[in-house]
Amino acid sequence: MFKEFFRVRDYALAETLNSGQAFRWNPADEGWESVIGQRWLRLIGSSEGIQAQTMSHPDDWGWLREYLQLDVDLTAVLATFPKDAHMEAAIESSRGLRLLKQDPWECLASFILSSTKQIVQIRQIVETLCNCHGEPVQTPDGHGPVNSFPTAEKIAALTEAELRACKMGFRAPYLKGSAEMIARHEIDLAAVSMMTLEDARAALLELPGVGRKIADCVLLFAYGFQGAFPVDVWVMRALRQLYFPRRRPSPARLLRFTESYFGPYSGYAQQYLFHYMRTKMGRKRQ
DNA sequence: CCCCAGGTCAGAC
DNA sequence: GTCTGACATGGG
Numbered sequence: 001m002f003k004e005f006f007r008v009r010d011y012a013l014a015e016t017l018n019s020g021q022a023f024r025w026n027p028a029d030e031g032w033e034s035v036i037g038q039r040w041l042r043l044i045g046s047s048e049g050i051q052a053q054t055m056s057h058p059d060d061w062g063w064l065r066e067y068l069q070l071d072v073d074l075t076a077v078l079a080t081f082p083k084d085a086h087m088e089a090a091i092e093s094s095r096g097l098r099l100l101k102q103d104p105w106e107c108l109a110s111f112i113l114s115s116t117k118q119i120v121q122i123r124q125i126v127e128t129l130c131n132c133h134g135e136p137v138q139t140p141d142g143h144g145p146v147n148s149f150p151t152a153e154k155i156a157a158l159t160e161a162e163l164r165a166c167k168m169g170f171r172a173p174y175l176k177g178s179a180e181m182i183a184r185h186e187i188d189l190a191a192v193s194m195m196t197l198e199d200a201r202a203a204l205l206e207l208p209g210v211g212r213k214i215a216d217c218v219l220l221f222a223y224g225f226q227g228a229f230p231v232d233v234w235v236m237r238a239l240r241q242l243y244f245p246r247r248r249p250s251p252a253r254l255l256r257f258t259e260s261y262f263g264p265y266s267g268y269a270q271q272y273l274f275h276y277m278r279t280k281m282g283r284k285r286q
Numbered sequence: 287c288c289c290c291a292g293g294t295c296a297g298a299c
Numbered sequence: 300g301t302c303t304g305a306c307a308t309g310g311g
Contacts, residue, residue, distance in 0.1 A: 020292055021292090111292075111293095112293095112294095114291090114292055114293080115291090115292085115293035115294065115306095116290080116291050116292090116293060116294090116306085116307090116308095117291055117292080117293095117307095117308080117309085118290080118291045118292090118309080118310065119291085119292070120291095120309090120310080121291075121308075121309060121310080122291095122292080124309085125308095164307085167307085167308065167309090168307080168308090169306075169307030169308055170294095170305085170306040170307050170308095171293095171294095171306090171307080172307095174294080208294090208295090209293085209294065209295090210293095210294080211293060211294050211295085212293090212294095213292075213293060213294090214292085214293070214294085217292070230292070231292095232291095232292035232293080233290090233291075233292070233293090234292065235292080250300085250301075251301095252300075252301090274292075278292090
């Protein structure tokens with residue numbers, strides 16, 4: 001077992017790993033376990049920072065610093081948020097909530113599977129997919145078996161029926177279709193990171209099963225485009241309830257509001273609003 | 287039995 | 300541009 005300690009302040013590890021941006025983190029032994037790439041990983045948070053444990057020699061830990069976005073100055077990010085009572089409440093209710101920077105393919109595939117599913121169910125589908133079609137990774141003695149996330153090439157080679165067996169329903173042809181486009185190099189996920197936000201979004205929108213919302217999730221959670229602003233039912237609820245309680249703006253109008261109102265780190269603001277609505281405001285509808 | 291879930295798509299005005 | 304229903308599956 002290889003261990004490393006990262007000194008970091010204002011990092012709410014549990015809330016971050018459990019805030020609907022990643023779907024493979026499980027609480028265990030006072031910490032959190034998952035797989036990043038081909039590596040099993042355990043993270044243990046404390047007031048001083050985060051301890052990481054892996055089985056394979058990490059060479060250096062840059063990949064994890066990047067994944068956890070440890071070098072982000074959260075105070076500076078929060079300072080750019082609009083100073084309104086709702087944002088203040090959202091910040092206060094989940095101090096230290098962060099954005100991760102995940103693998104683009106895993107993030108893309110996970111969010112293709114997310115449509116009209118609750119987060120618990122997305123986690124179930126992803127776990128089933130990994131158990132059935134991922135590759136085993138090394139885990140500690142006595143630990144159960146764990147698989148990596150299956151590659152696009154692997155999924156492209158599966159039949160739609162095999163994918164439906166993982167309980168993903170009508171999302172199966174979307175996932176397969178997107179995996180095929182990647183396997184055939186009709187899109188290069190690595191190249192997307194070097195594009196402008198608009199071009200990157202347009203590229204992702206070419207994939208089947210990827211609309212504006214899922215594209216923005218991938219842009220924000222995997223590519224680090226901090227101006228991407230995914231609007232799902234929860235964020236839509238937040239915008240309507242908090243910012244437009246009387247009027248009833250169209251989704252397109254609301255989207256334009258978000259582009260100007262929340263500033264250069266609007267993606268962060270979005271995550272705070274999402275987490276706030278989901279955990280603190282109950283399921284009031286409007 | 288009902289309604290809803292980190293939506294997308296095709297087809298209709 | 301906006302609205303509608305279909306699409307699987309499971310939670311509450």
